[in-house]
Amino acid sequence: MFQILKKTQLAPAIYLMEVEAPRVAHAAQPGQFLIVIVDEKGERIPLTICDYDAGKGTVTIVIQAIGASTMRIAALEEGDRFADFVGPLGHPSEFIHYSPEKLASTKFLFVAGGLGAAPVYPQVKWLAEHGVRSDVIIGAKNESLVLLEDEFRALTPNVHIATDDGSKGYKGLVTNLLKELVAVQGRRFDLVVAIGPMIMMKFVALTTKELDIPTIVSLNTLMVDGTGMCGACRVTVGGKTRFACVEGPEFDAHQVDFDEAMRRQGMYRTIEERKRAIEAERAAGHKCNIGL
Amino acid sequence: MANKIPRVPVREQDPKVRAANFDEVCYGYNMEEASLEATRCLGCKKPRCVEACPVSVRIPDFIRCIVEGDIAAAAKTIAQDSLLPSVCGRVCPQETQCEGACILGVKGEPVAIGKLERFVGDWGREHRLTLAEPAPRNGHKVAVIGSGPAGLACAADLAKLGYEVTVFEVLHRPGGVLQYGIPEFRLPKKEVVEPEVENVRRLGVKIETDVVVGRTLTIDQLMDEEGFEAVFIGSGAGLPRFMGIPGENLNGVVSANEFLTRTNLMHAYDQQYDTPIYTGDRVVVVGGGNVAMDAVRTARRLGAESSIVYRRSEAELPARREEVHHAKEEGIDFRMLTNPVEVLGDERGWVTGVRCVRMELGEPDASGRRSPVEIPGSEFDMPCDVVIMALGTSPNPLIAATTPGLEVNRRGCLEASPDGATTREGVFAGGDAVTGAATVILAMGAGRKAAAAIDNYIQSKA
Ligand SMILES: Cc1cc2nc3c(=O)[nH]c(=O)nc-3n(C[C@H](O)[C@H](O)[C@H](O)COP(=O)(O)OP(=O)(O)OC[C@H]3O[C@@H](n4cnc5c(N)ncnc54)[C@H](O)[C@@H]3O)c2cc1C
Ligand SMILES: Cc1cc2nc3c(=O)[nH]c(=O)nc-3n(C[C@H](O)[C@H](O)[C@H](O)COP(=O)(O)OP(=O)(O)OC[C@H]3O[C@@H](n4cnc5c(N)ncnc54)[C@H](O)[C@@H]3O)c2cc1C
Ligand code: SF4
Ligand code: SF4
Ligand code: FES
Ligand SMILES: [Mg+2]
Numbered sequence: 001m002f003q004i005l006k007k008t009q010l011a012p013a014i015y016l017m018e019v020e021a022p023r024v025a026h027a028a029q030p031g032q033f034l035i036v037i038v039d040e041k042g043e044r045i046p047l048t049i050c051d052y053d054a055g056k057g058t059v060t061i062v063i064q065a066i067g068a069s070t071m072r073i074a075a076l077e078e079g080d081r082f083a084d085f086v087g088p089l090g091h092p093s094e095f096i097h098y099s100p101e102k103l104a105s106t107k108f109l110f111v112a113g114g115l116g117a118a119p120v121y122p123q124v125k126w127l128a129e130h131g132v133r134s135d136v137i138i139g140a141k142n143e144s145l146v147l148l149e150d151e152f153r154a155l156t157p158n159v160h161i162a163t164d165d166g167s168k169g170y171k172g173l174v175t176n177l178l179k180e181l182v183a184v185q186g187r188r189f190d191l192v193v194a195i196g197p198m199i200m201m202k203f204v205a206l207t208t209k210e211l212d213i214p215t216i217v218s219l220n221t222l223m224v225d226g227t228g229m230c231g232a233c234r235v236t237v238g239g240k241t242r243f244a245c246v247e248g249p250e251f252d253a254h255q256v257d258f259d260e261a262m263r264r265q266g267m268y269r270t271i272e273e274r275k276r277a278i279e280a281e282r283a284a285g286h287k288c289n290i291g292l
Numbered sequence: 293m294a295n296k297i298p299r300v301p302v303r304e305q306d307p308k309v310r311a312a313n314f315d316e317v318c319y320g321y322n323m324e325e326a327s328l329e330a331t332r333c334l335g336c337k338k339p340r341c342v343e344a345c346p347v348s349v350r351i352p353d354f355i356r357c358i359v360e361g362d363i364a365a366a367a368k369t370i371a372q373d374s375l376l377p378s379v380c381g382r383v384c385p386q387e388t389q390c391e392g393a394c395i396l397g398v399k400g401e402p403v404a405i406g407k408l409e410r411f412v413g414d415w416g417r418e419h420r421l422t423l424a425e426p427a428p429r430n431g432h433k434v435a436v437i438g439s440g441p442a443g444l445a446c447a448a449d450l451a452k453l454g455y456e457v458t459v460f461e462v463l464h465r466p467g468g469v470l471q472y473g474i475p476e477f478r479l480p481k482k483e484v485v486e487p488e489v490e491n492v493r494r495l496g497v498k499i500e501t502d503v504v505v506g507r508t509l510t511i512d513q514l515m516d517e518e519g520f521e522a523v524f525i526g527s528g529a530g531l532p533r534f535m536g537i538p539g540e541n542l543n544g545v546v547s548a549n550e551f552l553t554r555t556n557l558m559h560a561y562d563q564q565y566d567t568p569i570y571t572g573d574r575v576v577v578v579g580g581g582n583v584a585m586d587a588v589r590t591a592r593r594l595g596a597e598s599s600i601v602y603r604r605s606e607a608e609l610p611a612r613r614e615e616v617h618h619a620k621e622e623g624i625d626f627r628m629l630t631n632p633v634e635v636l637g638d639e640r641g642w643v644t645g646v647r648c649v650r651m652e653l654g655e656p657d658a659s660g661r662r663s664p665v666e667i668p669g670s671e672f673d674m675p676c677d678v679v680i681m682a683l684g685t686s687p688n689p690l691i692a693a694t695t696p697g698l699e700v701n702r703r704g705c706l707e708a709s710p711d712g713a714t715t716r717e718g719v720f721a722g723g724d725a726v727t728g729a730a731t732v733i734l735a736m737g738a739g740r741k742a743a744a745a746i747d748n749y750i751q752s753k754a
Contacts, residue, residue: 023503023508023509024508027507027508027509032507037464038566041559041564041565041566042565042566043558043565043566043567044464044558044567068566069566072566083464084464084501084502085502086462086464086502086503086504086508087504087507087508088504088507088508089504089507224550224553224554224558224567225462225463225553227462227463227504227530227688227690228530228531228688228689228690229472229530229531229532229549229553229688230532230546230547230549230550230553231532231534231546231547231549231550232546232550234534234541236541241534241540241541246688246690260541260641263543263640263641264541264543266543267543267544267570268568268570271568271569271570272568275566275568
């Protein structure tokens with residue numbers, strides 16, 4: 001079980017893996033995530049379900065190696081197995097419950113920042129399968145980090161690219177491109193779904209609040225169990241404490257306390273940085289000498 | 293007279309040494325000590341101890357076997373009523389159950405029933421005693437949700453009756469609270485919990501980890517698509533409560549469940565494992581139950597100066613008496629009649645302390661308990677780096693929310709009859725999921741009752 005059937009590199013330090021997990025594939029819906037454990041000593045790492053094929057019994061994940069655990073996952077090769085792979089977790093995106101009329105009349109704009117393209121993809125795909133052509137903004141630092149562009153273009157003609165350095169598409173932040181689509185091009189959107197780094201989601205939320213467009217974000221908080229048992233994932237939404245793993249991960253962006261959420265993400269930063277340094281050394285083949 | 297012998301003391305790890313390691317605190321009796329302690333039992337005709345044990349372990353009978361030197365017979369005697377003697381002997385609140393009622397306790401020290409039970413359980417495991425064989429299959433399939441004491445007990449009994457049983461567990465290791473909650477120094481995982489789970493597997497029970505019932509699979513799918521004729525829900529009460537006071541989302545405030553899961557299930561105390569844990573130099577644990585004691589003693593072992601803050605007085609501490617005693621020996625600071633009103637933080641959002649008020653006990657309430665009331669103007673601050681909330685838990689709503697027809701009460705507990713039948717036909721439940729947070733032995737008892745009811749239900753349909 002949980003064997004990696006396919007691994008491809010999408011960008012520097014970003015990999016796509018297709019994993020054998022029939023039960024998860026059978027139950028997965030857009031908006032949901034799963035938890036993987038790399039081996040006996042691994043952490044429980046939450047990852048978005050990027051794609052799923054119930055027929056083949058496979059689930060696709062996209063992983064960015066940013067710390068010790070994600071580096072260990074990224075080092076797995078085709079044929080290797082995850083010790084554990086559990087899901088789907090969290091609620092599916094709300095729009096899958098829309099009536100056909102509401103679906104047809106809603107104009108969706110997705111804003112995918114960096115790795116956020118992974119969670120956005122199954123949502124755009126689901127909508128395309130239900131006859132809805134959404135707009136998608138893919139934002140990235142530079143051209144090499146623009147993820148899944150061809151895959152999005154196969155689903156909808158309305159794909160917009162924004163890069164910080166202008167190496168591809170619009171030069172500038174996704175929030176500016178969003179404003180331009182609305183204010184300059186006069187596009188109307190009924191729902192914005194923004195997924196990416198917390199800081200990006202915060203600014204998209206501020207922008208759409210100004211533009212008065214309802215907005216959903218998917219919160220990548222710290223998590224341990226992912227089942228509502230620990231409260232590590234708690235966030236403040238509308239002044240109330242919510243558990244992102246079971247009550248989310250998607251929430252009304254205009255209600256989220258992003259500053260608190262960003263601060264809480266850094267709870268274990270010092271310990272994590274130390275582990276990451278050790279892992280980087282190990283991966284580079286050096287002998288670890290950082291005091292283990 | 294036999295009862296003139298003083299209660300045989302149990303050997304324990306030196307408090308100073310153990311406050312810095314995760315090895316088991318209590319070494320338990322050896323054969324000689326157990327035999328001596330066993331002679332203290334009067335073998336009462338109407339044993340009060342048995343009445344006070346939630347599963348009516350035949351206490352004088354198994355103790356007599358110890359006196360006669362036949363430990364295998366003692367193990368078989370216990371096995372008629374309890375499947376987890378090594379666990380229950382270690383974690384039951386004996387002082388309010390079996391030992392609390394022992395006749396010897398009226399004038400002196402009760403028989404050390406728990407320690408004797410543990411001795412027998414450990415002996416049986418070490419001598420690879422087989423207490424039950426897999427039964428011939430009867431052709432019926434039952435699903436069990438959750439691998440805690442309730443689920444394991446239900447699964448084992450059904451397997452012994454010939455059912456094909458699959459246990460679905462969301463975590464990556466089976467055992468429920470025995471695995472993720474109760475720490476190693478009180479209940480060793482490799483030596484005790486894992487072999488007990490293995491025993492259940494040996495009866496032919498299949499345990500599928502990494503399955504979230506309600507998400508990966510629903511109860512309807514289990515029954516309609518996977519051919520299970522009945523389902524037992526033993527999903528526990530894992531949802532942690534918080535106080536709702538200002539500052540509770542500061543960095544450094546965690547639930548006891550998070551703290552204990554990181555250490556027990558994820559081995560965060562061991563540098564070889566990836567999961568991080570943070571204690572800083574000073575930890576304050578809010579609460580007075582077993583969970584609070586486990587959290588505070590874990591924090592101590594991770595090197596932090598650790599305190600308990602509890603709003604009632606010491607007499608009301610709901611934790612096992614032995615744990616309170618051990619915690620004190622290990623240097624835990626107890627602040628009774630104290631209640632947090634705010635968690636304090638710095639400008640970066642990290643905990644710097646807790647603001648507390650002193651309490652006094654007021655008039656007894658309807659339940660007869662004297663409830664604590666704040667003393668006006670008694671606020672004071674306790675500096676600390678981490679605050680652990682151990683305020684109790686309630687059942688996770690996921691299964692009820694995804695199973696049409698399954699009803700819960702106001703406290704979020706599943707509605708079930710005394711034999712475990714829920715409001716959905718063919719679906720049974722027991723343990724913390726029904727009662728709210730309780731004890732291992734009650735959960736196990738509920739699992740066994742439900743197994744009998746499931747057998748009845750399936751046989752009456754067949
Ligand atoms: C619902 C959800 C979906 C996610 N989807 C993806 C995905 O599809 N692909 C992907 O690459 N990453 C995804 N993440 C983030 C991923 O879980 C973290 O990058 C990973 O846990 C970091 O672990 P690490 O040990 O490699 O890095 P660390 O060194 O531990 O942490 C690096 C940074 O990530 C943050 N972080 C640490 N642990 C977690 C955690 N458990 N959850 C979230 N953030 C954390 C830290 O605050 C730190 O800033 C998702 C997170 C959530 C909650
Ligand atoms: C820290 C701590 C210390 C304790 N100390 C003591 C003690 O000293 N003595 C004592 O008697 N009692 C103690 N208790 C209480 C005791 O552990 C519980 O009452 C007992 O474990 C309840 O058993 P259970 O089988 O009902 O549930 P649990 O042991 O909670 O097991 C439930 C299992 O179901 C799984 N599950 C939940 N939802 C799902 C789902 N949707 N799909 C699949 N699986 C699911 C969970 O992951 C878990 O493994 C303590 C509890 C804690 C937390
Ligand atoms: S199961 Fe618990 S209460 Fe019953 S006799 Fe054993 S230790 Fe005592
Ligand atoms: S009450 Fe005490 S003395 Fe009597 S049978 Fe029970 S353990 Fe023995
Ligand atoms: S991750 Fe533990 S409750 Fe959400
Ligand atoms: Mg990490």
